[in-house]
Amino acid sequence: MADPSTADPGLEHAEPADTGSIEHAPTQTTDVSAPSSGAEKSETKETLLEAVLKAVKPAEDAEEEEPLAGTSPPSEQAPPGPDAKGEGDKADLTKDPTTEELAAYNKRTRERVEKLLGERNAYRAEAEVTQTLRNFLVTNDIAREDFQLTLDLAAAMRRGDFKAFLEGVGPYVQLATQAMGITLPTDLEQEVRAQRMTFDTAAQMSRDRYARALAEQRATRTAQIATAQTTTAQTQHLQRSIESTVASWEQGIRQTDPDYGRKEETVRQLLWSVVNEKGVPTSPEHAVEIAKEAYARANKTFATFAPQRQATRAVPSSVNNRAASGARSEPRSMMEAAELGLARARGA
Numbered sequence: 001m002a003d004p005s006t007a008d009p010g011l012e013h014a015e016p017a018d019t020g021s022i023e024h025a026p027t028q029t030t031d032v033s034a035p036s037s038g039a040e041k042s043e044t045k046e047t048l049l050e051a052v053l054k055a056v057k058p059a060e061d062a063e064e065e066e067p068l069a070g071t072s073p074p075s076e077q078a079p080p081g082p083d084a085k086g087e088g089d090k091a092d093l094t095k096d097p098t099t100e101e102l103a104a105y106n107k108r109t110r111e112r113v114e115k116l117l118g119e120r121n122a123y124r125a126e127a128e129v130t131q132t133l134r135n136f137l138v139t140n141d142i143a144r145e146d147f148q149l150t151l152d153l154a155a156a157m158r159r160g161d162f163k164a165f166l167e168g169v170g171p172y173v174q175l176a177t178q179a180m181g182i183t184l185p186t187d188l189e190q191e192v193r194a195q196r197m198t199f200d201t202a203a204q205m206s207r208d209r210y211a212r213a214l215a216e217q218r219a220t221r222t223a224q225i226a227t228a229q230t231t232t233a234q235t236q237h238l239q240r241s242i243e244s245t246v247a248s249w250e251q252g253i254r255q256t257d258p259d260y261g262r263k264e265e266t267v268r269q270l271l272w273s274v275v276n277e278k279g280v281p282t283s284p285e286h287a288v289e290i291a292k293e294a295y296a297r298a299n300k301t302f303a304t305f306a307p308q309r310q311a312t313r314a315v316p317s318s319v320n321n322r323a324a325s326g327a328r329s330e331p332r333s334m335m336e337a338a339e340l341g342l343a344r345a346r347g348a
Contacts, residue, residue, distance in 0.1 A: 245284035
């Protein structure tokens with residue numbers, strides 16, 4: 001494999017910086033502040049999943065050397081820290097332990113905490129680099145395919161695959177030279193060969209052609225972004241208007257229907273069925289129609305489970321029951337009271 005440093009003298013000063021960043025890294029994660037163009041450096045970098053699994057994996061000698069909680073000998077138990085608190089106080093776990101707190105731990109616990117903190121800080125640094133790179137791509141409107149192509153070309157150059165590098169970068173070099181008038185497109189080159197125009201005139205036409213194409217491309221992209229922003233704003237405005245209109249309608253229903261509290265959950269469930277049938281609401285009025293349909297279906301559902309009301313009897317039921325059982329009414333005179341007493345005595 002060809003060494004890129006022999007082909008390009010400017011690369012001779014890149015290796016010591018990469019090597020130094022690898023040697024002084026506290027963990028296997030590479031230093032995110034140093035340039036990451038080396039293939040050897042990427043080979044030693046572990047993935048995020050491997051790092052997380054390694055961080056949560058217990059030590060291999062935990063069962064042999066580390067005693068169980070509450071059974072460690074007095075010599076290995078950590079003395080209470082200078083800021084030890086009672087059982088009623090709670091420590092602030094949102095902050096990293098201070099130097100005094102780390103010194104109060106036993107050696108094994110302190111080393112494990114320091115290792116986890118170091119890995120946590122490395123992951124945070126990588127997250128910041130990732131966010132910075134993402135913001136750069138969005139700001140400069142670089143597509144994912146273009147970014148991947150750039151990485152592939154850099155990797156080919158790094159491993160000395162100059163053929164793959166030239167094949168990948170060739171079309172872009174040709175485009176750049178024609179846009180600058182250094183080389184000519186096929187049609188203009190034929191005009192020059194036929195001596196129908198000079199090379200300088202053809203070069204100027206080539207520059208104007210690519211400048212006009214680039215301006216049209218930028219205008220189209222700007223229009224697309226403006227259209228997307230306008231569509232998003234209109235969608236948000238429509239959504240707020242629909243929510244406000246439906247909330248006002250629902251408030252009116254609450255005032256006229258005392259049982260709406262029991263029907264509310266059913267109305268919301270039937271609402272999605274109506275939306276699937278009639279489509280997503282396109283206006284506040286359409287949304288109210290959908291809500292009314294869901295409310296009507298909820299009323300039908302509750303009507304099937306409501307008990308049937310019976311008409312009030314003309315004669316009280318107590319009188320009918322008493323007549324059917326042969327019971328006598330209350331005495332209205334002394335004679336009726338005497339007869340009732342005599343009847344009860346005979347029954348006894």
